[in-house]
Amino acid sequence: MPMKPIAYISMTCVIPFVLSACGAPQPRSNTADADAGTSRAAVRALAPPEFPLKPNPQYADFPLYTGTLGARPIEMRLGAKSDDPTGIQGEYRFLDGAAGVVLVAGELDNGTLQIEESDDGTHITGNWVGKVAVDGSIQGERMNPDDSEPQPFELQPSNAAARGARDPIHGAVIGAPSRHVGGMSNLTTDQ
Incomplete structure (x- = not known):
C-alpha cells in the first residue's frame, strides 16, 4: 500500500481550519439554525419593553x-x-x-x-x-x-x-363613612 506524503495530509487538515478562521462561508447545520433561533428568542425575552410604555x-x-x-x-x-x-x-x-x-x-x-x-x-x-x-x-x-x-x-x-x-391603603370605598373603631382597621362596626 503506497504511503501518502505527509505534506498532503497536513494540507487537508490545515485548509479547512484556515478558511474558517478567515470567515469563509461554511456549510450550515440544522443545529446552528436551532441555536440561532433560541438565541434570538432569549434576547427578545430579556430586552426592555418598547417605548413609550402603554397604560396597564x-x-x-x-x-x-x-x-x-x-x-x-x-x-x-x-x-x-x-x-x-x-x-x-x-x-x-x-x-x-x-x-x-x-x-x-x-x-x-x-x-x-x-x-x-x-x-x-x-x-x-x-x-x-x-x-x-x-x-x-x-x-x-x-x-x-x-x-x-x-x-x-x-x-x-x-x-x-x-x-x-x-x-x-384600606380598600374602603373612597367617600364612604369609615366603619373603623378608634382608628383600628381590624375593629369595625356592623353597619
Whole structure:
C-alpha cells in the first residue's frame, strides 16, 4: 500500500481550519439554525419593553390623582399591591403631550409614601417621598435615583369618589363613612 506524503495530509487538515478562521462561508447545520433561533428568542425575552410604555389595564380602576410634578401637570393611578399590605403600585403620565406612562411601585406606611419609578419597566429612574394628608392629597419630592435634582410634587384625589374607587391603603370605598373603631382597621362596626 503506497504511503501518502505527509505534506498532503497536513494540507487537508490545515485548509479547512484556515478558511474558517478567515470567515469563509461554511456549510450550515440544522443545529446552528436551532441555536440561532433560541438565541434570538432569549434576547427578545430579556430586552426592555418598547417605548413609550402603554397604560396597564390592571391599573384602570385604581384611584386617580391629578396634580403637578415640578411645573408639569400629571395624573397618577395608585393602588394597593395584592401581595403586600403596605405595598402600592401604579403609573403616572404627563398631561402636557408627552407620550407613554411611567411605572411606580413602593409602599405607603403610616402616611408616608415612598415609591420608585421606572420609565422602561426595568431600571429605576426616580424616587418619590411624600406625606398623605387627611383629605387624601399627597405632597413631597421626586428625585433622581441618586437623590439629586429634587422636584416638588402635589397630587389631589380626582374623581375617585364619584366612581366608587377604593382607597389604596384600606380598600374602603373612597367617600364612604369609615366603619373603623378608634382608628383600628381590624375593629369595625356592623353597619
